[in-house]
């Protein structure tokens with residue numbers, strides 16, 4: 103890179119000075135009005151702070167339940183559940199492929215019994231819960247609703263989110279099971295069923311986070327995410343669903359990196375673009391045009407070297423998310439380049455959000471950076487770059503085809519390669535990694551998950567299979583298979599099955615038998 107020139111993470115050249123001529127025409131847009139560049143609420147955080155929602159889950163349901171109670175006691179405003187890999191790809195803990203993975207990157211869930219334990223002492227009617235679950239999202243949602251029913255909750259008040267975003271699993275994250283077409287059917291079944299059964303549930307969290315983690319630029323992050331969003335909307339429209347109904351419950355999930363102004367511009371541009379896309383697709387209700395999003399600070403920006411420096415990175419990224427108008431935020435623990443966060447690291451991460459919320463003053467007015475020549479210019483430039491990419495995806499026939507042809511994966515990989523080269527050539531400086539390096543021994547205590555978790559889960563499964571009514575289990579699984587074949591909405595059948603204590607693996611297999619697996 104030429105030393106005289108400066109670029110954002112998306113390769114947009116930054117001038118040394120911006121003037122009113124760069125900012126474009128002032129449209130007089132107010133927060134809370136179309137196209138929502140300035141945020142979705144007129145008063146933003148004065149009306150309500152964003153939801154501080156720390157992503158957590160590890161080991162058994164019992165252990166994770168303790169962490170949730172701890173986080174709630176420390177001031178989190180919503181839960182966010184991390185599941186282990188076997189749960190994410192539809193294997194019970196006793197499956198041979200689960201070996202070595204049970205309870206490792208999240209909590210192990212095999213049946214409704216585990217969910218009952220996971221939320222022990224927590225009233226589902228009073229908390230909003232996000233679940234990072236995709237291919238098996240339909241099963242976890244059924245577990246959650248079954249538990250809400252057992253608790254006697256009013257289902258019209260139950261709120262939360264399932265990630266349920268399979269397209270980015272093929273493109274970037276990897277926990278898919280079934281091929282794209284039947285996966286899209288499951289997702290639209292969920293849209294339809296939720297609107298009637300749990301109308302306040304956010305049915306999907308269309309995620310750019312993992313696309314960015316895989317190495318995309320900021321502009322690619324929103325472009326590929328909004329393209330995936332268009333694919334879901336089109337699939338739902340093809341099923342005959344009403345865009346003004348399902349469109350209101352679509353939500354998004356983005357990453358926040360260190361390049362503060364480009365990140366703020368990215369969030370503003372994404373809102374403006376989505377509102378326009380939804381209007382073009384036929385949404386007339388403003389609530390169906392609003393892009394509501396969760397943010398997680400960038401996992402890939404954390405360094406294993408001098409890990410306490412990560413507290414500063416997370417603070418910058420928190421500012422980017424809040425100045426960008428996020429609805430919900432997870433801040434990473436400083437030790438997460440090394441392991442899952444310890445309780446201490448999780449606490450500091452939450453305190454970072456609280457310091458920004460209560461001490462910095464950035465919540466006192468809506469969209470505080472609006473009107474900055476630089477921010478307005480950058481918002482326009484990120485939008486233009488992202489639009490160009492969306493047009494490329496459209497020309498390939500939309501996201502599903504663009505993923506099947508490998509286009510999206512290749513574009514992300516190219517950006518990741520360029521970034522790596524820039525770091526190696528010291529064109530990008532990472533403090534403690536390629537400059538200001540010290541020879542250190544850091545004795546941070548790490549969270550280790552014991553392999554014995556698997557035997558605990560296996561024993562629980564064995565006991566469950568002895569005590570449940572196995573004839574009923576077989577009958578309900580067979581009904582589910584019939585519904586899958588007939589094209590009926592699968593969700594009522596999945597809920598019935600989980601209430602009989604059919605396991606996650608049994609239900610996932612039932613659909614595997616009908617749909618096959620994607621390789």
Ligand SMILES: CC(C)(COP(=O)(O)OP(=O)(O)OC[C@H]1O[C@@H](n2cnc3c(N)ncnc32)[C@H](O)[C@@H]1OP(=O)(O)O)[C@@H](O)C(=O)NCCC(=O)NCCSC(=O)CCC(=O)O
Pocket residue numbers: 143144145146147148149150153155157180181182184230232233234261262263275302304307311312353354355394395396398429430432
């Ligand atoms: C929509 C969001 C983004 C946020 O929902 P929330 O309920 O928290 O917030 P919200 O909708 O803004 O607010 C709740 C209610 O308050 C209202 N409200 C908000 N602000 C208001 C204001 N100023 N005035 C009046 N009302 C207001 C809203 O309209 C809403 O009511 P109504 O509903 O009545 O309108 C949701 O989808 C969400 O919580 N997502 C979290 C996803 C997540 O945690 N993901 C973790 C992924 S972790 C991961 O994937 C990482 C790594 C990996 O595993 O690979």
